[in-house]
Amino acid sequence: MDPSGIFAQFERHIALDEKEKLFIRSVLIPARLKQGEFVETVGKITSNFIYVNSGCLMTYYTDADGTDHVIQFAMAGWWTGDLHSFTKEEPSIYSTRALADSEVFYLPKGDMEMLLQKFPKLERYFRILFQNSIVSHQHRLIQNLSVTADQRYENFSKRYPSLEQYVPLKYIASYLGITPEFLSKIRRKRSGN
Amino acid sequence: MDPSGIFAQFERHIALDEKEKLFIRSVLIPARLKQGEFVETVGKITSNFIYVNSGCLMTYYTDADGTDHVIQFAMAGWWTGDLHSFTKEEPSIYSTRALADSEVFYLPKGDMEMLLQKFPKLERYFRILFQNSIVSHQHRLIQNLSVTADQRYENFSKRYPSLEQYVPLKYIASYLGITPEFLSKIRRKRSGN
DNA sequence: ACTAAATCTTAACCTGGTTCAAGGTCAACC
DNA sequence: GGTTGACCTTGAACCAGGTTAAGATTTAGT
Secondary structure, eight states, X not given: OOOHHHHHHHTTTSOOOHXXXXXXXXXXXXXXXXXXXXXXXXXXXXXXXXXXXESEEEEEEEOTTSOEEEEEEEETTOEESOHHHHHHXXXXXXXXXXXXXXXXXXXXHHHHHHHHHHOTHHXXXXXXXXXXXXXXXXXXXXXXXXXXXXXXXXXXXXXXXXXXXXXXXXXXXXXXXXXXXHHHHHHHHHHTO | OOOHHHHHHHXXXXXXXXXXXXXXXXXXXXXXXXXXXXXXXXXXXXXXXXXXXXXXXXXXXXXXXXXXXXXXXXXXXXXXSOHHHXXXXXXXXXXXXXXXXXXXXXXXXXHHHHHHHHOTHHHHHHHHHHHHHHHHHHHHHHHHHHSOXXXXXXXXXXXXXXXXXXXXXXXXXXXXXXXXXXXXXXXXXXXXX
16 A cells, blocks of 8 residues: 555655655555445444545544534545544543545554654644644634635535535535534525526 | 632642642632633633632523523533644633632633643643543533432532522523523422422 | 623524425436 | 435424624723
8 A cells, every 4th residue: 555645644744765755665464445434333432543545534533313413534645543542541432434445544542652652743734633633623624614605615615516426415515514404405496506 | 719629629639739720720720700800701702611619600602692501610620621722723712600609710721731741740741630520521411311300409409508508590591401490490490399 | 889881681583494195307227 | 226324405393592782880090
């Protein structure tokens, strides 16, 4: 499995020489996932941070009524996982699964800590990654509070056109914070006029 | 203005000797804010990351209808600001103001970059800070999607009891994603039974 | 202390979005 | 090639929460 994508990601923010790359590569665990396959399940402690090399994953929360709520999608080039469980080593309240056949690299928690000690510039990389992630989370929060579902769908389609191929509509509805039925209505109105 | 609180925060995750503290202290800009005073305003580029030494600040988004939406409160010991504007150096879409008389330290962007270069362990501090912040953001997102306003208010009261002293109810309503009128209904039902 | 302004509440009515139940579509698999 | 099962759509009844407007209460400025 080709790890060049992950190093390209690192090198957006920090420089790495070949020796460092080799070392980092040695702790990454490559895996292939089939569509629908679970990566993390509710109740288990998340022991890996996950890099998506190809394909698409989704992380979601299942509430008391059994309704799923999508927290995030993760496409090629993105990191994903349950940061709460990973950080605190508590059982995960989220599930993560593949929406399409995918390739991922697992970075086990212990190895991540070790890498951060050995190469402090990785602290910088993840600091920047997380800083940007907060910006996205705030943006989404604001959208949910200030914009109508109709508009949210339009914005989503524009922002992540590639996702609509992979992702069943019901999960897009969930991500947008509405029911699949209501998304259907929105789409109908949209195409009907 | 006493900077010991900010170092206590740093030292939750990294160790600092006296020389380092002195140096860090030398770039922090202390300021006192009166209740209601603006720290950041819409349209201007956010040039400081902000540490709240005492008091309470709030960051909010004003939508096209003129309705405010609270993104976050920040109490003593918290960092705050508009990370989007700060990072990308684009005009801010948020406002930040003091909800009570407050003391803050400003960390100018240039100085923050310099500190991160000079003391790489600060990268670690902020990496951990941001990592935890993402967890909070995801938690809030899930709450907004899966829990009724009534429950959200109860959870909020339990989680941030100290905030209800400082913060006008209308801002709490906004934070919860409801109107002040509806929060009033919830409170009435709650006390009435 | 007085006033003006901001905040909080109440109540009647309205609507974006949900729920429930049924039917339609399509791909996968004996 | 028929059956199964996941997904998407439709429509009607319903509800959580919004809107509007008015009044009650607190806060802040002079």
